[in-house]
Amino acid sequence: MGTRLGELVERLGGELAGDPNIEVTGIAPLADAGASHISFLSNSKLRAQAAQSGAAALILAPSDSETVGATYPGARIVTKNPYAYFARAAQYFEALTAFVPAAGVHPSAYVAGSARVDPSAHVGPNATVEEGASVGAGAVIGAGCFVGRDAVIGAETRLFANVTFHAGCQIGARGIIHSGAVIGTDGFGFANEGGVYIKIPQTGRVVIGDDVDIGANTTIDRGALADTIIEDGVKLDNQIQIGHNCHIGAHTAMAGCVGVAGSAKIGKYCTFGGAAMVLGHLTIADHVHISSGSMVSRSIAEAGQYTGFYPLAKNADWEKTAAIVRNLDTMRDKIRALEKTIKTLTEQK
Amino acid sequence: MGTRLGELVERLGGELAGDPNIEVTGIAPLADAGASHISFLSNSKLRAQAAQSGAAALILAPSDSETVGATYPGARIVTKNPYAYFARAAQYFEALTAFVPAAGVHPSAYVAGSARVDPSAHVGPNATVEEGASVGAGAVIGAGCFVGRDAVIGAETRLFANVTFHAGCQIGARGIIHSGAVIGTDGFGFANEGGVYIKIPQTGRVVIGDDVDIGANTTIDRGALADTIIEDGVKLDNQIQIGHNCHIGAHTAMAGCVGVAGSAKIGKYCTFGGAAMVLGHLTIADHVHISSGSMVSRSIAEAGQYTGFYPLAKNADWEKTAAIVRNLDTMRDKIRALEKTIKTLTEQK
Amino acid sequence: MGTRLGELVERLGGELAGDPNIEVTGIAPLADAGASHISFLSNSKLRAQAAQSGAAALILAPSDSETVGATYPGARIVTKNPYAYFARAAQYFEALTAFVPAAGVHPSAYVAGSARVDPSAHVGPNATVEEGASVGAGAVIGAGCFVGRDAVIGAETRLFANVTFHAGCQIGARGIIHSGAVIGTDGFGFANEGGVYIKIPQTGRVVIGDDVDIGANTTIDRGALADTIIEDGVKLDNQIQIGHNCHIGAHTAMAGCVGVAGSAKIGKYCTFGGAAMVLGHLTIADHVHISSGSMVSRSIAEAGQYTGFYPLAKNADWEKTAAIVRNLDTMRDKIRALEKTIKTLTEQK
Structure with missing residues (x-):
């Protein structure tokens, strides 16, 4: 299965220099691409390699188009952000062949009587959807998932197999939650009396916006009283821990193994390298970037890159x-x- | 649903100054509390705010009671540890409305013939309880949980959805195990022969005391030969790893992402900040407090606070x-x- | 149940000095071993303790045999690597009593019509095996596991309860995957356009060799385009994160909480201490050893031990x-x- 270049450009935009009737079937790196592939040039240093690519077509920036086009014989799709265009094109090709779970509830799943599962949604084998929960149009609840009482799963959101999504929590549209993730577990809240801990009930929720991705085995605690908030477009990798009452601003991304202690307020458009840690009750401004392995032990009011790990040596x-x-x-x-x-x-x- | 102040004090103790017939329905922070709420003052610096709170009643310490009471018109519950009292009161209110899973085994669960599930216990949808396992009175086995052969789940202990509790392991009464936790997986034990690893069977158990909380996606390895021991009242947050043959003393608490390597012996009443790490075979005294992000690379014989992380900088x-x-x-x-x-x-x- | 010393030596090798008809039932440490136990001496410093052991037989090296034998009255099994011999003997004794899941598919499991499950394999309660998946001879799919479309589980490989093994991924023979592990989740790949992330489809697989152990709640991402590769004999402990397109060389071992970012290429026979972190796109030579808690922020071309963590202090x-x-x-x-x-x-x- 493939598509004509003309059709691709009609859908995804960009300016086509070349024959719109060329058929392409997928994306490949510059070095590997053949006559049925599109490739892309997102780094001008690779212009020479691009010019010699065997790809049927190249996605590239206006500033690279003429130079590469002087020797490269294939078609060119010219666009301001070739890497973003590549991502969208890859999504397009993947959708042509990807397996889509059928609408309906698998007979081995348990869906409680008062749960509302949209007829276009899929609930996989051995999954559980509790009373009052709501699963939106086109949503996918993978095998073995648990969706708690009164939880809300937005339209076209996908829970891969073995996700746990607790009572009363919400996620918006087009989200992805990967396997083993646990959303809405109790926060770590105790009062201490003579050395003994007394549990403080955690009665808030986790409220997650649209277009949020949550990685495998990542955990997000429900709020103690108020809610834990994850804004639109946040991307969390695997094995991340988000404490109760955290607030993570829109379009912030965190790499694997990051930990954020309770009540931290993190801005928009931030990035956190792998295994970075944030102490509780801190405030991090927008556009802050934390390097991998760094411990954030104080609030950060100024955008920029911050680092703190011991350098490796023999x-x-x-x-x-x-x-x-x-x-x-x-x-x-x-x-x-x-x-x-x-x-x-x-x-x- | 709510309660009279007099009834609350009868159950939880403390001295009431004010009308015992005032009806209250829940707890709220000082700033948000209204005429149907109780609030609490656990930090004397907030006396002025407390005095102006709209709460029907305040939980506060003897040393704050008179000063606050001079201007605050509501009722006062006077107690030595207002924060602990708050926790108990919050538990009380939560219990009034919390959903309690019904006794009995869900038809989609599998309970082996020789397993003993107390009639008052709940086994949720798609859960598995293997041969010889025992589930105590009032215990809750959440949806999708696995309880292995001959495992013992104590009375009133709750396993949230998708917990794995392996063969032969035990947990006492009133425990909580959050979703995705894995108790009793094999420890990481190998002999090396010419570079190749030969597995050493892990035949010990995990033995967990009463009133222990275990966080989401936390893992506790079974012992190699002897057992891994978690004493009474231990509180473990999410994403923690406890290696084989560790011994964790009573009422020790660990925040998220902590790792403890095999055979570490940790005292009572210790605290570990998030992402702290403890090497194997170390001994940590009682009342040791480890700061977040610190690597404990040697035994600690003296109580106190210890720290070791690289300071963050631009x-x-x-x-x-x-x-x-x-x-x-x-x-x-x-x-x-x-x-x-x-x-x-x-x-x- | 037990065995004769003679039979043990016939199976596992080594030279027996003593009566081959002595019956033994298990392994115990030097200090605890009684008349029905074997014990072992893997550290010459413990010669004196070995000589006084109550064990029926001792596994020990040629260099220790004579000295210990001068006073120790029991039988001796002499072998070059007593610790490896101990591991094999422990495996032997464990196999005598270990519970072996019966062949066949549990009635509460769901196995899709086109999946091939070897008649000698076991599929546990509430497990799911999707279309086109293949489960080899003697393999065990634990309760609540998910095996995705076209995935391949090799002969005698065991998935403990609640493992997620995604579509198209493969594991060879004699592997072990512990509970809560997630294999083949999407890698963390996005293009950024004006601050907003656009997902790059992850269409590679995870391809795992023979004799690989994967710990509880460990996650391994599928490749973006090419595959993530785990070679033969790799041993991964719990809570490890392996990013997309990593390549881990044969017989490398990683302790708990290690994180490896995408496209890292790690050599053979390496070891990583707990919570060590490796940045993306690095190359690590064979026989490199990384200490616990160390951040590897550059490629390492030379074998040896490397460390980088802030020393602990009061x-x-x-x-x-x-x-x-x-x-x-x-x-x-x-x-x-x-x-x-x-x-x-x-x-x-």
């Missing part, structure tokens, strides 16, 4: 530097002493 | 300091050289 | 050193100034 070298780090105050005192002595020496002159 | 500043950290030995050598030179200079005088 | 001491770390460039400048001043002083002489 173990023997680390042993040396770590021993010095442990005693940096001694080193500082020695420098102070030297400064004093030298001051005295200089004055004696 | 990326450009981090680049500078990290480069110096990598070469701290050079800096140390320079200081030594300076000290020598100065000594010579001074002696020459 | 919190007050950490506060001091961390403040200095933040301003190490000031310290460096002071040293430079001192060097200059001293140079001047010296030259003035």
